Amino acid sequence: MSIGRQSIFWICVLALFICSLWLLQSVLLPFVLGAAIAYLLDPFVEKLDKWGVNRALSTILILAVSFTIFALIISLIIPALYNELRTLIEALPNYIEKAKTFILPYIDLIKDKTGLQSQSDIIAILFEQKETAFKASNTLLNGLAAGGSSLLSILSILALTPLSAYFFIKEWPKIMAYLEQLLPRAHEETLKTLLFKMHNIVSGFIRGQLMVATFLALFYAIALKLAGLQYGVIIGLSAGFLSIIPMLGAIGGLIAATATAWLTTFEFGYTGLIAGIFIFGQILEGNFLTPKLVGDQVGLHPLWVIFAVMAGGALLGLAGMFLAVPVAAIIGVLIGFAITQYKATPLYTGKSKTTKAPKAKAAPKKKSKETA
Secondary structure, three states, rough: OHHHHHHHHHHHHHHHHHHHHHHHHHHHHHHHHHHHHHHHHHHHHHHHHHOOOOOHHHHHHHHHHHHHHHHHHHHHHHHHHHHHHHHHHHHHHHHHHHHHHHHHHHHHHHHHOOOOOOOHHHHHHHHHHHHHHHHHHHHHHHHHOOOOOHHHHHHHHHHHHHHHHHHHHHOOHHHHHHHOOOHHHHHHHHHHHHHHHHHHHHHHHHHHHHHHHHHHHHHHHHHHOOOOOOOOHHHHHHHHHHHOOOHHHHHHHHHHHHHHHHHHOOHHHHHHHHHHHHHHHHHHHHHHHHHHHHHHOOOOOOHHHHHHHHHHHHHHHHHHHHHHHHHHHHHHHHHHHHHHHHOOOOOHHHOOOOOOOOOOOOOOOOOOOOOO
């Protein structure tokens, strides 16, 4: 089969795969989560396999330990988050009133710039969405509480994710061996090299970024709590775990923390202190955590990761956000390979593949002896 036909075949396979993901996105999340858990935990199961432990038993042990640790962490975090979230909801109207009082001195400036005639018009424009936001929040909460489909979806995720993770981990070697048999024989070595690069990037990024996010979540939560910031625990933990997506957690946490500090104290010094915590966290992450835990060899630029997560979320929802980083790594490796191949072609070098062989030099003629 020619290269052109092979390309058309694999493009059709890829299009069919993407179309299937899009059509099945509503039921995809538990299986994507299960595959992600299996990918992260498989190295631990492999170590137990080397010690002679049955793979099914080692899978159950690793999953049980992992879910137990996760449940303990959640049980410790949830009460603090619940208390702070409840306090935030109760204090939100008061913060809105404080913000309204703060901006009143600037009303004349706004009037001059916008042409509005009265303070009431400006305040109405600035705060008319308050009631709408509360109504939307109540509607959302009521819908989540009463919606049978939402409850069924949550229960299916809780039930199917551990089950799919178990089967993915247990059958992981067979899955990998089967996929390896499907590789085109003519390009097997090249494809194995590309798959190995993809695996290194994905595993290095995910495991490293999870460790970075966990450290930052603890650092932000403890630092903000010691600084006396209201809702510091919920802001710090949210900012830290959102750091799985580079820069997103730091920017979101900085905005939320400084806004909270300003609305609760209206002091520039204290607000600057809170901002300094996030600046120090970013210095710590950029100079120590990411180089040590993630490494420079991963090669996923933060903007590329953010774009991939946003695109995945827009196309496939929450499942697409989980698939975004592996897909971004795969595309990055393929683009790098394509560029390498392109640079070896005449399109880049400007030289023809077939070079004319140099003409053989004619043998020197023997000088004839002069005859007298």
